Amino acid sequence: MAYYRSVGEVPRQRHTQHRDPDGRLYREELMGEEGFSSDSSLLYHRGVPSAILASEVWELPEQRTVPNHPLKPRHLRLHDLETGRDAVTDRRLVLGNHDVRIAYVVTGTAPSAYYRNAIGDECVFVEIGSGVVETVFGVVPYRSGDYVVVPRATTHRWVPAEASRLYAIEANSHVAPPKRYLSRYGQLLEHAPYCERDLHGPSDPLLVEGTEVPVLVKHRTSAGIVGTAMTYATHPFDVVGWDGCLYPYTLNIDDYMPITGKVHQPPPVHQVFEGHNFVVCNFLPRKVDYHPLAIPVPYFHSNVDSDEVMFYVAGDYEARKGSGIELGSISLHPGGHAHGPQPSAIEASLGAEAFEESAVMVDTFAPLELGEGGLAVEDEGYAWTWAADDSDR
Structure with missing residues (x-):
């Protein structure tokens, strides 16, 4: 991300004690890219973010692809594609390679499963629809024409307010503004077609209580892309505050x-x-x-x-x-x-x-x-x- 944000309660200095009103220590989590060498954020949890109670296989929707052979241009009519209504589990794979996959889903109005993509960032274009994406960082509202950028390994779920057509671009890497738009310090430059004012991230912690919370995790093995269902002892959205330069955000085409x-x-x-x-x-x-x-x-x-x-x-x-x-x-x-x-x-x-x-x-x-x-x-x-x-x- 191009700029720093601070949301909720954080201590004056990083990696120092941060306690609740009753004296209990919050658990600090660093969420960072490229092995401590790129953008990151510090999150403060009420519970233990690594405490899991179960780990089971999640059978992903069909991920196999076939080559464009014999070579020819193709036309695919996505509005004819039937999907289930879960914004995560009912995506259907349209195109893909080892770097990026494009999927499509038409949601209902029920919340999706809790989900984390541990393979890469997701850039989901909202063709039509509105709602919110609940995340470990807080709530991100979305509307028609939004790109919703969700960093790798961000626990989240989609909560549509209405049926939403989602065009999901799933990377095997990070997704960011083009380097030529950025100063050497990361600010969007004057010749860029958008600026920081146009990027909308969470403004408040979500703070959800709960136990035994299932989260679907998409990840990699030597055999390819697989899924695991992890059950967490406490709710992942128990974050009282965070700060840094890594977080989900939206950018609208308008x-x-x-x-x-x-x-x-x-x-x-x-x-x-x-x-x-x-x-x-x-x-x-x-x-x-x-x-x-x-x-x-x-x-x-x-x-x-x-x-x-x-x-x-x-x-x-x-x-x-x-x-x-x-x-x-x-x-x-x-x-x-x-x-x-x-x-x-x-x-x-x-x-x-x-x-x-x-x-x-x-x-x-x-x-x-x-x-x-x-x-x-x-x-x-x-x-x-x-x-x-x-x-x-």
């Missing part, structure tokens, strides 16, 4: 300031986050190119080093008109294949002054494979739509 130019700007100007071997960008309503001969839609391009995933959230995505792409669609354009606008969309875009569209893009630097959820809702005809669209000929 607060992101798109960067535009005289001619078409490439995807890096739309970047919002980065992880190891992948980036997250968003394409939002904006004024477009103002050169008198500008072509507003993208040029054809070969992402020779990456796969490109676009999730279409709102509006009418200009470059894909005529392809079958609609709200709730995912397009996967793999490295090794040139892609770009539908031919008819090029002429149709000339003279446009603004685009009313919202999409979330994930670019990966290792090939993406298809999960069972993606295969279940594939549009088999998408790869041939450029050849079928001959209106420019």
